[in-house]
Amino acid sequence: MGKYNFDSPVDRKGTGALKFDVLEERYGDPDLLPLWVADMDFETPGFITDALRRRLDHSLFGYTVEPAEYWPTVIRWIADHHGWEVERDWITYIPGIVKGIGMVINVFVREDEKVIIQPPVYHPFRLTPEGNRREVVFNPLKENPDGSYSMDFDNLEKVADEKCRLLILSNPHNPAGITWDRETLRRLAAFCHRRGILVISDEIHSDMALWDNRHIPFASVSPEAAACSITFGAPSKTFNIAGIVSSYAIVPDPQIRQRFFSWLTANELNEPTLFAPIATIAAFSQGEEWRQEMLRYIEGNIDFVIDYCKANMPQIRPLRPQASFLVWLDCRSLGLDHDGLTDLFVRRARLALNDGEMFGREGRGFMRLNVASPRSVIREALDRLRNAIMEKA
CATH class of the missing domain: 3.40.640.10 (Type I PLP-dependent aspartate aminotransferase-like (Major domain))
Incomplete structure (x- = not known):
């Protein structure tokens, strides 16, 4: 057990967080599970917040x-x-x-x-x-x-x-x-x-x-x-x-x-x-201790995604990243066109990911998944996607 807890969800709605507060505008549904914008759903570590708070205590900016x-x-x-x-x-x-x-x-x-x-x-x-x-x-x-x-x-x-x-x-x-x-x-x-x-x-x-x-x-x-x-x-x-x-x-x-x-x-x-x-x-x-614990948690999330897809939806092949908390999902075996893939993730699974074509036409048939969230959130997202695929079949 590490010093830091990455399993606790943080409610970011209503804080101006891009990841959450523009879902209606970007995806047409404010209640999607957002795993798109490349920031993490882990609290900024306390030693940074404390340093900022100490400066805020001197109220002249x-x-x-x-x-x-x-x-x-x-x-x-x-x-x-x-x-x-x-x-x-x-x-x-x-x-x-x-x-x-x-x-x-x-x-x-x-x-x-x-x-x-x-x-x-x-x-x-x-x-x-x-x-x-x-x-x-x-x-x-x-x-x-x-x-x-x-x-x-x-x-x-x-x-x-x-x-x-x-x-x-x-x-x-x-x-x-x-x-x-x-x-x-x-x-x-x-x-x-x-x-x-x-x-x-x-x-x-x-x-x-x-x-x-x-x-x-x-x-x-x-x-x-x-x-x-x-x-x-x-x-x-x-x-x-x-x-x-x-x-x-x-x-x-x-x-x-x-x-x-x-x-x-x-x-x-x-x-x-x-x-x-x-x-x-x-x-x-x-920040080194926090960074190391965060990376180990991310590695666990990536392993979880890869194992889950292999066992439950082999049509989706995650590429194991060598760096970062972003997982490139190869969804081409689903046989869906762009609109069909978007419909599967957004309307049926009610997930907000980055559409692969955003990264160029070479990304057609892919989705980008941000796994920097508590593992319970990642599990819920994959369960939703599995159920949507099964229902469509």
Whole structure:
């Protein structure tokens, strides 16, 4: 028995939680069981809440400066957990990772230039460039016989023309939960460096590698990777503080750094909100025990989902993630089209998951399941889905 309890449900309705309070708007039913948005239904750990409460006790919230221990704490965490020695000059606050993607696009990619993504992948990787009037080039991942994925370097050579200026990498990958291996990252870095393509490495799930898997920071794999990349990270997924907005950018290359950081400074986008440093320091200085217990609980939930599907609904094949709390469900054996699959999950099973096609046409026939909830909730969700499948049959 661990120190922390992840079995107790938390009532989030009416708190402004996106996951719960927009179900009517997004799915047409406010009473669905929500397992979609990528935050956890576990309470934010008490050492973070206590740190915020201590600051709230001083009831004056004016302009503030960064605490002296802010960046040393982040740098030490990255070195200890990922073996990457980040220098202080390389790192700065950014007001969100998707916002950061938009910023990089506007600083580095002209309107007649292109952005490469590798679907199925987190949908803002497509929506953000398109919303900024940049063309998106698709280099789909290759699906392997066991359901896992690999990068398609042969196709990348074909689709990356002279107008491609940016590639957005999901590392670890969302939704498939891949911790990319060193050789794949080195090969990608060599390709992009040779072509003059900047890489954004979104590493927000970096602290959530499962079992014996290990996250490898993209910029750490080679001099070429360091020379052509911007890394985004945050404690938000790991410690369930997405609403506090505690993201950061790491840029080893001095020319890329000067161009990006000077733009951030000019627009005052590099100044953290009052609570972001406080929450980050608490998470990265006190959070290791909680993180380890949380990951073990997530592993148990993933095993439960895989075993349940195998025993009760073999038409659904979960891909075991190497990182994060998101499980990519292969539902293609159900033989349903997009509308039929949505109807099964939403109207019949009364579940709110992310539709796989959201992540690109390569996600057709898949659903993304968030298992960061008490196991009783996961069991209820799977029971509902099993019953809906049996009724339909």
